[in-house]
Amino acid sequence: MVLSGFRKEIPMKPIISPVGDCAISIDFGQVIDPKINRHIRQTIERIQELNLEGIIELVPTYCALLLQYDAMLYSYEELCNIIEPTLEQTITDNANELVTVVEIPTVYGGEFGPDLGFVASHNNLTEDEVVAIHSGTDYLVYMLGFIPGFTYLGGMDPCIATPRLSSPRTLIPAGSVGIAGEQTGTYPSDSPGGWQIIGRTPVTMYDMSKKQAALLSAGDYVRYVPIDEAEYNRINALGADYAPSMYEVEVGELRGY
Incomplete structure (x- = not known):
């Protein structure tokens, strides 16, 4: 969608x-x-x-x-x-409202993000510029859907917007971070898909053994944090025992808003 x-x-x-x-x-x-x-x-x-x-x-x-x-x-x-x-009640609009930010450590490019180069060339940017732009915004979780735990995020900078793949892949690994049009999101499990994959997180995004299976909820904010492959492997080895950083900030302190 x-x-x-x-x-x-x-x-x-x-x-x-x-x-x-x-x-x-x-x-x-x-x-x-x-x-x-x-x-x-x-x-x-x-x-x-x-x-x-x-x-x-x-x-x-x-x-x-x-x-x-x-x-x-x-x-x-x-x-x-x-x-x-x-x-009919008034909608409050308060820059001091507290919202939850969840940090998602992500390796960009290489085997983890095979489409990063295309996203960069499509937008006349370097790969480093794409990473800086993508990781420099806090993304609002509007809803979950498509597959359990898949988040539809808002707020991506249009300067890195990129069309979907012309032919979807039959398998995208769990944790893959992608771009489709002006949207970005993370695949919580292995799945077919047509998004441009720019990176991957080792964080478990969906765990049916937990009372709240999905890591993220509508209304949360996602902050992608660039990491290297060594840190990816360290977190990946911890599996579902790894707890990503999660904290509250005021709306006025969010990046990109």
Whole structure:
């Protein structure tokens, strides 16, 4: 899923519509934008504060929120009446808000990033410049999807944007860091894929043995940290026992924002 150039006006009020007979879609606009993401996350928090019985799952996407519910407890109209007030509340926009940053150590180029050279030449840059640009931004996790634990990130500098591969690879190793259009992300497990691979992390991004299987959650920020092959091997040897650096910063202190 790549939404490069996907730009429309943000609606004044989110639009609610049914999805089958037991889910609701709340559409916040048709643009990848931190303000929309903030609105989605705050709406989730406000719905959770209602402590409603029968709310099965709240699934955020780039521009919408899917609410799955027990149709034996609510009709579509009843649930709409309950949640509509949460959509009318003011969205807070505070540069002092604390957010979670997760550092993802990454080896760039070589066998770990076979497409780094192409990304550089496509954008008339050196490989070192691509690495500096890519690792110099803190990326907002908008949503997870495609495969369990795969993160769709926002905020990548368009000067390193690169089209997908013309022919997808049948196997991309777990931990591979890629670029597709104006997006970047990390493959949490071995998978086919068509993204341009510029590096790889030894961090375990998805572990089904843990209560929270995915390392990252929507609303977190990812900070890619360049490392060399020796450090990659050291972390890789630790496997799931390695805990990446994770800390809180104020929104105003994020890089690239």
